[in-house]
Amino acid sequence: xxxxxxxxxxxxxxxxxxxxxxxxxxxxxxLIEKLKEKSITFLDTKTLYNLVYDKPSEGNSSIEVVKxxxxxxxxxxxxxxxxxxxxxxxxxxxxxxxxxDANGVMSLEGIKNMPNGAEVKSIVMVAEVSISPVKHYQILxxxxxTSRYKAILSVVNDELLKDHVVxxxxxxxxxxxxxxxxxxxxxxxxxxxxxxxxDTYAVFLSDIHVGSKLFAxxxxxxxxxxxxxxxxxxxxxxxxxxxxxxxxxxxDGVGVYPEQEKELEIKDVRSQYDALYQLxxxxxxxxxxxxSQGNHDATHIAEPQPKLEPYFGESLxxxxxxxxxxxxxxxxxxxxxxxxxLLSYHGFSIMYYVNSIAKFNKMDDESxxxxxxxxxxxxxxxxxxxxTQLVPLHRDFLVIDETPDIFASGHVHKAAASMYRGxxxxxxxxxxxxxxxxxxxxxxxxxAKVPVVNLRDKSFxxxxxxxxxxxxxxxxxxx
Numbered sequence: 001x002x003x004x005x006x007x008x009x010x011x012x013x014x015x016x017x018x019x020x021x022x023x024x025x026x027x028x029x030x031l032i033e034k035l036k037e038k039s040i041t042f043l044d045t046k047t048l049y050n051l052v053y054d055k056p057s058e059g060n061s062s063i064e065v066v067k068x069x070x071x072x073x074x075x076x077x078x079x080x081x082x083x084x085x086x087x088x089x090x091x092x093x094x095x096x097x098x099x100x101d102a103n104g105v106m107s108l109e110g111i112k113n114m115p116n117g118a119e120v121k122s123i124v125m126v127a128e129v130s131i132s133p134v135k136h137y138q139i140l141x142x143x144x145x146t147s148r149y150k151a152i153l154s155v156v157n158d159e160l161l162k163d164h165v166v167x168x169x170x171x172x173x174x175x176x177x178x179x180x181x182x183x184x185x186x187x188x189x190x191x192x193x194x195x196x197x198x199d200t201y202a203v204f205l206s207d208i209h210v211g212s213k214l215f216a217x218x219x220x221x222x223x224x225x226x227x228x229x230x231x232x233x234x235x236x237x238x239x240x241x242x243x244x245x246x247x248x249x250x251x252d253g254v255g256v257y258p259e260q261e262k263e264l265e266i267k268d269v270r271s272q273y274d275a276l277y278q279l280x281x282x283x284x285x286x287x288x289x290x291x292s293q294g295n296h297d298a299t300h301i302a303e304p305q306p307k308l309e310p311y312f313g314e315s316l317x318x319x320x321x322x323x324x325x326x327x328x329x330x331x332x333x334x335x336x337x338x339x340x341x342l343l344s345y346h347g348f349s350i351m352y353y354v355n356s357i358a359k360f361n362k363m364d365d366e367s368x369x370x371x372x373x374x375x376x377x378x379x380x381x382x383x384x385x386x387x388t389q390l391v392p393l394h395r396d397f398l399v400i401d402e403t404p405d406i407f408a409s410g411h412v413h414k415a416a417a418s419m420y421r422g423x424x425x426x427x428x429x430x431x432x433x434x435x436x437x438x439x440x441x442x443x444x445x446x447x448a449k450v451p452v453v454n455l456r457d458k459s460f461x462x463x464x465x466x467x468x469x470x471x472x473x474x475x476x477x478x479x
Contacts, residue, residue, distance in 0.1 A: 001025055008032065009043065017044040044310075048317075061200070061242040062334045063288060066341070066402070069304035069326035074392050084392035085125070085163075086145065088380070091399050092165035093123045095185045095379055100167060109146035114172050121169040122177075124151075126162055140179075142168070150176040157182060158357055159374055163384045185379040187403040190422025194457045195338040202243040202333060203227075204451045206346070206410025207430035209296065210279070211272030212252040213265045214433040216466075219448035223465045224282050233470035234463060237452060243333050244287050247410045247428055248294025248346030250276055250308075256296050257437040269298050270312055277315035280322070289322040292329060294346035294411060302389040303348065303382065304328060304397040328381055328397070330404065333455060340455045343404035345381050347411030347427070352387035354412075363443070365416040368427050372409060373420045376400065406453055413438070415449030415473060417460050424458050426451035449473045 005028045009016055012032050025031055025048075034051050035043065074080050097105070104121055111120045127148065128141035138153040138160070151168055153160075160166065160182060170179040209215055225231050226238050251272035252264060266272045283289060293305045298312035307324040310317050317324075325331070328345035353371045354360050360367040375381055381398040382388040390398075406424045413430035429449035438445065448465040464473035 012036070013041060015042045017042075060336050061286075061288060063243075063290065063323060064332040064334055064339065065325070065329070066332060067328075067330040067397075069306055069329070069397055071306040072393055074394075076392055080392040080394075083394055084390075084396055087394065088396040088399060089125050089145065089165055091396070091401070092185050092379055096123050096165070096167050096183065099186065099188070100183055105167070107146040108142065108144050108149045111149065111172055111177065112147065116173050118172050119169075120172050120177060121167060123165070123167050124149075126160065126164045126166070129160065129162055131156065142177075151179050152176050153179045153182070158359065159377075161356065161384045164378055165380075165383075184377040186377045187379065187400070187421055187423060190403065190405065192422065192458070195335070195340075195455065197335050197338050197456050199237075199240050200335050200455045201237055201241045202245060202340075202342070202406070202453050202455055203241055204245045204247065204408050204426050204428040204453070205431070206247040206408075206428035207249040207294070207296075207413055207432060208246070208276065209249055209252040209430065209432035210276040211264055211266040211269075212432050212435070213263050214435060215252070215265065216431045216433060216447050219465045220279060220431050222470065223448070223450065224279060226463075226465070226470055227283055227287065231470055237463075241287055241452075242335065242455075244283060244289045245342065245344060245408055245428075246289060246291050247344050247408055248292055248327055249296040249410065249430075250291065250293070250313075251296060251298075252432070253296040253298070257435070259436070263435055270314070273298075273308075273313040274315045277313075277318065280316070280319055283321070285321045287321060289319060290325060290331070290342075290344070291316070291322055292325045292327045292344055292346065294327065295348055301348070302391045304391060304393075305346075330402065335455060338455075340405040340458075341402060342406045342408065343400065344408045345375075347409035349375075349382035349384075349387040350409065350412050352382075352384065356384075356387075363412065363414070365414055365427075368412055368414050368416050369418045369420075369425055372407060372425045372427065376407060376420060376423060405458060408451075413443065413445035413447075415446040415451070415462055417451045417462055419458075419460075422458075424453055424460055426453065426460070 008028055106122050108122055124142035124144050126140055127143050130139045132139055138156040140151040142149055142151050167183040168179050169181040170177045229238055254269050293299050293308055295301050299305045305327040307326050330343045332339040333342055350371050354363050379400045408426045410428045414427055415429035416427040418425045428451055430445050434445055450463045453460045462473045464471050
């Protein structure tokens with residue numbers, strides 16, 4: 001912003017934050033007109049971004065925000081938690097009632113009055129889970145908004161954990177329900193569908209960790225060159241990329257894990273975001289960049305997390321093709337009149353299920369994909385309380401209200417992609433080599449692997465930027 005533009009603001013009675021001097025404003029008269037319409041007399045970086053830069057990229061692609069956390073607060077008092085879990089239960093119950101036969105569904109209080117041997121079914125929240133030491137039955141303490149009861153499963157369901165909302169079917173006997181079927185809310189089955197558009201691609205990144213000494217700078221440089229058409233391999237895909245989805249841990253942060261400072265190249269978080277800007281500013285401007293946060297970013301860890309504040313990511317807000325969103329969020333990726341539903345979540349809760357369900361302990365690609373499927377089946381991104389820190393809002397933001405076309409995640413530094421009931425699952429690798437903290441816990445990252453989804457027919461593949469040239473990374477991937 002030059003001195004003439006600054007004088008124009010001052011002349012119209014508008015005071016400014018010093019940070020906005022670094023921004024370029026293409027039409028100052030239009031900006032002043034908007035400020036006057038909204039009676040704004042002090043212009044800070046956040047307001048400037050919202051008025052000038054918060055817009056889709058050039059061309060016929062754009063985004064439509066469906067679900068985005070705006071920063072609402074909670075006092076975390078007992079009533080806040082009660083209301084939070086009541087909202088979760090009621091919404092997941094409604095989802096279940098729409099997708100299963102609701103005939104004969106009873107409350108737990110009603111089941112208590114049924115005779116022994118009666119066939120019963122009820123929608124409940126699991127309060128406690130234990131295993132009988134004698135018969136090895138799975139014993140559940142279940143509850144709804146009328147009462148609490150006991151349920152017994154003769155076959156252990158290791159994916160049925162505390163706080164899941166499910167429908168149970170079985171026979172009542174004395175003070176328990178002997179369960180013969182458990183029904184999860186689950187997502188709808190999407191028949192394989194093809195949009196009436198040409199090949200159009202979305203690419204997915206996560207866990208870039210700029211600022212770390214272990215940041216894969218050479219590999220990321222190859223990726224940026226590829227997006228710009230400077231790499232021969234898969235150039236035909238690069239030319240048709242319309243969306244770049246970045247699902248959190250944009251930078252390495254400061255003080256995130258013990259002795260992290262020894263592995264930091266950039267020791268100031270704002271400077272880390274400045275370095276990221278230098279990279280993302282080279283992404284072609286016809287590509288919309290969707291940016292959300294993770295546990296290494298400059299925000300609170302409790303979810304949902306608000307979008308990146310301009311105070312920390314001031315330079316990033318100069319990106320005219322970037323849209324800043326919360327974690328999680330849901331948007332429609334639009335190409336003309338066609339659209340694909342994208343659900344993006346950084347994925348902090350995934351590690352809870354790695355550690356809680358024995359068959360997922362090896363933390364390989366299939367384990368990560370199975371956990372993502374469990375999240376979709378549960379219609380919740382962190383079904384168990386304690387799987388991530390939460391903000392107890394009046395409405396549970398982590399409930400999956402709509403079935404997405406694409407579910408994108410990250411956090412675990414693994415490269416994985418699959419399809420579940422017509423939903424494309426992608427976990428977007430990372431751009432940081434193994435840290436001392438990861439080595440201590442046996443985490444072996446997969447670096448510079450980029451999922452690519454064709455929005456036309458939802459076909460997908462994964463490109464590997466870890467070598468001298470770009471190639472297909474085929475491990476566990478259907479191409």
